[in-house]
């Protein structure tokens with residue numbers, strides 16, 4: 625079968641590899657149909673893996689597909705079912721996994737496409753428990769945005785920040801894959817959404833998605849605008865994933881007792897912060913990484929109910945690297961998808 629593999633830093637090749645064997649007990653064989661691109665793919669491509677990994681490595685962390693065969697004892701899914709695939713190889717046995725917190729697994733083998741072989745190939749075998757059925761009316765391309773983009777946002781906003789109807793939320797980089805998802809999900813429950821963007825063209829598009837206020841962070845100090853928009857009170861929740869460039873402004877945008885949730889640091893991993901401000905203002909800060917299997921189901925249900933992911937471009941498999949270059953350049957509105 626064909627697989628897109630990373631052989632070294634910035635060295636991706638489309639190669640022929642052996643297809644996986646028939647699925648074992650509890651396993652399912654999936655024909656991959658669509659793969660979502662994420663910043664973690666860019667890090668892996670640039671050689672920024674934090675743990676040891678064996679190269680060549682099949683890339684792709686976020687995917688959807690169709691079940692072609694099931695192993696012994698598989699009961700929840702059947703051949704022909706359309707599924708979204710969890711993006712990490714978790715054990716299923718530790719306390720975190722048993723309680724449904726797979727993203728806290730104590731024995732995780734790694735993130736697909738980053739530490740262990742991923743999904744940019746024709747067939748993969750997966751444990752049944754790491755698959756979530758895709759509802760009717762949701763396409764493979766849309767479903768490929770559920771395991772990381774939509775799932776991560778669901779986990780950040782609702783499990784961690786406990787965002788509620790009527791609250792005000794600041795969403796950074798509202799034109800990004802997760803930014804667009806956060807704007808849509810927050811608007812869907814009746815929140816006021818303030819968002820930052822890097823150019824006015826993106827600003828107009830985010831506004832069309834429903835954002836109430838758009839701030840161009842290149843021309844305005846966003847924390848000043850946020851304080852003005854909220855009558856000096858600040859927002860209830862900040863949705864962070866930019867990191868060093870925005871961190872302190874994000875804290876200044878929060879109201880007393882506000883919540884900041886972060887899942888990324890694309891502008892840099894180190895910063896300093898005022899601890900007196902942290903405790904006096906009683907901020908609550910949540911680090912968030914990935915999502916639970918339940919979050920993927922919640923994300924897919926939202927898609928079926930009409931919260932459609934914003935897809936910028938769909939590439940064929942041999943244009944995966946073009947997608948990574950686009951993602952790195954930030955000239956993207958929404959998600960980039962590769963069909964397999």
Ligand SMILES: [Zn+2]
Pocket residue numbers: 714715716717718719720721722728729730731732
């Ligand atoms: Zn586990």
